[in-house]
Amino acid sequence: MDKLVIEGGRRLSGTVTISGAKNACLPILAATLLSDDRSVIRNIPALRDMSTMLKILKNFGVRAQQEGSAVTVEPHGYKKYIAPYEQVSTMRASVCVLGPLLAKQRRAEVSFPGGCVIGPRPIDLHIKGLKALGAKIRVERGYILADGRNLKGGNVYLGGHFGSSVLATANVMMAATLAKGETVIENAACEPEVVDLTHFLIKMGARIKGVATHRLVIEGVKKLHGAEHSVIPDRIEAGTYILAAAATKGDITLKDVIPDHMVALIDKLTEAGLEMKKIPGGIRVRYVRKLRPMDITTLPYPGFPTDMQAQFMSLMAVTDGISVITEKIYPERFIHISELNRMGADILLEGASAIVKGVKNLSGAPVMASDLRASAALVLAGLVAKGRTDVQRIYHLDRGYEKIEEKLLKLGAKVWREKDK
Ligand code: EPZ
Helix, strand or coil: CCCEEEECCCCCCCEEECCCCCHHHHHHHHHHHHCCCEEEEEECCCHHHHHHHHHHHHHCCEEEEECEEEEEEEECCCCCEEEEEHHCCCCHHHHHHHHHHHHHEEEEEEEEECCCCCCCCCCCCHHHHHHHHEEEEEEECEEEEEEEECCCCCCECCCCEEEECCHHHHHHHHHHHHCEEEEEEEEECCCHHHHHHHHHHHHCEEEEEEEEEEEEECCCCCCCCCEEEEEECCHHEEEEEEEHHHHHCCCCEEEEECHHHHHHHHHHHHHHHHHEEEEEEEEECCCCCCCCCCEEECCCCCCHHHHHHHHHHHHHHCCCEEEEEEEEEEEECCCCCHHHHHHHCCCEEEEEEEECCCEEEEEEEEEEECCCHHHHHHHHHHHHHHHHEECCCEEEEEHHCCCCCHHHHHHEEEEEEEECC
């Protein structure tokens, strides 16, 4: 198992290019299953989750090949419809093959994804939505068994206890593209990744109205064709580098970003005192004054993203004053707190809120990554801390951050990968 070693205390400066969005690529790759034709998806990052998704596609009998950052998918009459436990358990997002399989093959067997360290990950909204489209669904042997022989348009409200659902919206929308008649999804998620998927589906010939709103209207068509698409930049990767610049009192320019996808983060950090300037195709981030503590609450888009909560906490851990971070999407997504406290942070968990008392310094320590974004938070803490930090189990990080040590090295960090004994 690899670990990432960081000698902290260096100010980051320079330019970093942001990769394609992992969470847009996954449903878009799944959407290629809706057609028999060849699709080409560009700007795909080299990440472990991408390899997992390609394995899943190949398992259905689809040809999928990656060349650089382009993936060519050739479904050509694939017949299989089972996504096994061994694959789904390594990546919960693989549940997004459910909608496309159901629409195209009229049946699907997808392992039930279950929970994970960031909390329970129910799929009741996915099931509710697909049932509203006439699918018969039961759970047996740990699998979701779906029969779509009577698939037709329907109306569904996709709001849950924690608001809209990104992948439930993706699944139901994808199923609806080939379901006869009209489907209306109320309280649809409108994260940029869902919008990017919608654009790809429209390129495939889907008829969708209300793009980027909470009400999607889909008119089913008989057939979709292949399409070419370039995936949007990863707003969470971008946000992570912005926070790294802020935490190390740095000055970095991010290339290939869409600042409009990061309004909540930019708003909070500007309020905290960070200088952020949009430039063509990018954004420049400069630490020019002492930052103020901030309170944030995670919410569905365009609210503050849960996928930035842990990294934001690392910055607040070294920002003088008291910050409060409330998690409204995954109320248990706080495993990083104990590891940050091992590095000298002063963070107290109160229900679904973390009370963060800024400290002057963090000190390097061996820490354990528990999930993707928590790992990123530990890397940020390591970049600020005095001395050496060993972030163990970085396979989590490799799921979502392309060439992270290369990018950080280029920005002046002292960081390298080692085999863990
Ligand atoms: C997506 O997961 C992302 N994953 C997650 O990113 C992200 O944290 C999450 O959206 C929220 O933004 C991908 O896009 C691949 P949800 P998803 O359904 O779609 C509850 C990362 O680090 N819910 O929008 O699975 C759920 O428990 C990952 O890159 C139900 O109650 O998340 C949560 O509280 C982690 N019933 C809320 O909705 C359901 O059927 C939002 O989850 C589905 C979800």
